Amino acid sequence: MADKELLETDNNLVAESLICEVECIHPEVIDRFANRIIDVNQANDLADLFKTLGDPTRIRIVDALALAKGEFCVCDLAELLGLSQSATSHQLRVLRNSKLVKFHREGKMVYYSLDDDHVLGLYRQGLEHISER
Amino acid sequence: MADKELLETDNNLVAESLICEVECIHPEVIDRFANRIIDVNQANDLADLFKTLGDPTRIRIVDALALAKGEFCVCDLAELLGLSQSATSHQLRVLRNSKLVKFHREGKMVYYSLDDDHVLGLYRQGLEHISER
């Protein structure tokens, strides 16, 4: 709105403003990259993956499963990490939904483990990153 | 409390309950891993790193910087991603605080780029993970 009023006093500015509201943009940069940027859906999926790992409790769960190189039942996980059973179960569900862990039932117990080595790779790379600072 | 009342009718149960509230724990599992689990501070740092990558807007910023293999000024980034200048700046600050991007000033403009190849590695590994499903 402030712009509009200013424009009426300067026709030269009007033309430019109709094309682009801001002056600082480098059109050649935009043109070059505009169609190569990650698709919004993919960005959402990727963000969801990282978001899932973006909680200290879930990190500790993943860490436990990573060092066990095997599986834990919910109850042991809760005890190991000092969490309530409910909190543990809720967080395991989040990890499950993102396919970061898998599980199987054995009688009354449910055992969880990392879904694949990819998860381990991501986790280790993250660990490396924070260690180098 | 429900436990307490039950306990008074069965002394055998009392003893066990005083040691451990839950029955399903495997003590040998706990003992074996209890002292090897990631330190809480480290878990927080690692979660913060992933949390920073856990937002679609920041993912798209990182993606743009990754494919440019160079730098963008704030204004170009905003235009490229269809974001407001303010939102872009706020998110760049988050990325800066987590040391995922670096920047330098040139006159009025500020140019941002990925901080190091580690970030790129993490990003790519995440991409791989979601592509394989």
Add this chain to the structure above:
DNA sequence: TACTCATATGAACATATATTCATATGAGGA
């Protein structure tokens, strides 16, 4: 079938966070 136990889940609450709007900062130019 009735009971116990391991796990899952829904609701509620407190906290964190992404965006917008308005404004501040600070560099370059007239």
Add this chain to the structure above:
DNA sequence: TCCTCATATGAATATATGTTCATATGAGTA
């Protein structure tokens, strides 16, 4: 010095999320 412009930032708001509490589910067992 005053103005413009690129960027940064604070406040406010809407939304997402982690934990707890209470309860449900569902497998084993008497």
